[in-house]
Amino acid sequence: MFKQKAADDTTVEIKLDEERIPKHVAIIMDGNGRWAQKKLLPRVAGHKQGMEVVKEITKTASDLGVKVLTLYAFSTENWKRPASEVNFLMDLPVKFFDKFVPELIEKNVKVNVMGYTDQLPASTRKAVDDAIAQTSQNTGMILNFALNYGSRAEIISGIQTLATEVLENKLKPDEIDEKTLDRVLMTQQVAPYNDPDLLIRTSGEERISNFLLWQIAYSELIFTDVLWPDYKPVNLLADIAKYQARDRRYGGIKETKKESTDK
Template sequence: MTENNIDGQINNLRVPDHIAIIMDGNGRWAKRSGQPRIAGHKEGMNNVKRIATTASHLGVKVLSLYAFSTENWKRPSTEVSFLMKLPVDFFGVFMPDLIKENIKVVITGFKDDLPAKTQNVVNKAMEDTKDNTGMVLNFAFNYGGRAEIINATKILAEKAVAGEIKPQDIDEKAFSDELFTSVLGKYADPDLLIRTSGEERISNFLLWQMAYTEMVFDDAYWPDFTSDNLINDIRTFNDRDRRFGTV
């Protein structure tokens, strides 16, 4: 889809500031066509660039992609090794496009536990795009919602023991400030979560941040998820009445 086609479809469309996507279905996409699971992950990586470009043109402020969870380490070692290499391939190929689109790359998760080569690549991607002022492309890599909450709790506990804060001063803002997503500022909480492949669960993704997020479950496998899917899911979001606990 070209930018002109996008412009023609978004008249009167209320675009969410922050869209989070659980990119599910790569393995099943590959199996359906008789290919190994890693082929699905490779095609899924290629789709990241297409969807990120569309989201940027739509005016999305933050696009968060669940790329690798803290639970994914349990997968076969060959698949994990391939997934650790994906950022190397992705940024090696698509960095010029991200720069052209003025996209800023952010990585949220336990980066220190990644292989050294993967760490170096993602840190360089963040450094190379730190001055970009367009959409933030947030990769949740080695990320888990429960682990993130425990990590933030430990940080606050350590500050309290050190006398830097009082327990009674811990509120939602203080807690949010210790989460990985604090780097996203006022856009830390997603407006819309999309999960592809037809599965209907959030799989330990942004548990704190999604307190009032609207959720859309799209049947398309991630490699088949197109700009049209994204726009249709945003239309579904537009039909929701977000009350945030009020009437």
């Protein structure tokens, strides 16, 4: 039984099966702009509060025993936003890691970043590289940021890598299978937990937005109306409880006792 405070400061008890905690949780952190708009604040205020939520959710996921927490921080399409907002978003990792890395080290959390990081501003790249280096010896949960990431681009890059291997006679076309493609996708960095067990999207939107298209083939999807800056540890616990209530069959069926004894 896990106890957490709700938004109204009441204590909520949520029963979870500790043996069935999802190993890989991925979150599309949506709703920062709308949260700020509702409070008559600039959009960047929502992004700033959203980073504070990242800290709390990271600590909660780690305490629960999640192996990988993947957060969709910035997509390859987000460059289309106003320059002022993009500049603010690019500066967030600098401030975030500067303050949070000591806590991550204390919690034994390892930082990983997947995406086209070579296209990030130099200060952002340095903050990312430093956080990865400083937490490289940690052996607990992996906090995996998708930063300048897009799933279609990732798949294309992976296919290009395999095509090059074929041209160089390192791989035969008929040797390409699911495991081969897994090997060249960015989530190989968090193997063996490449594929999320649970994908959560906040803010009420019900779409994937070019996130982990290959990897979520059999993930459980949960769409919540809670805006990301309002997302609390109790919301994560509730979403994991929903996940545990589902029957994951991966395209097959589960035998009943009668079916198994009739064989």
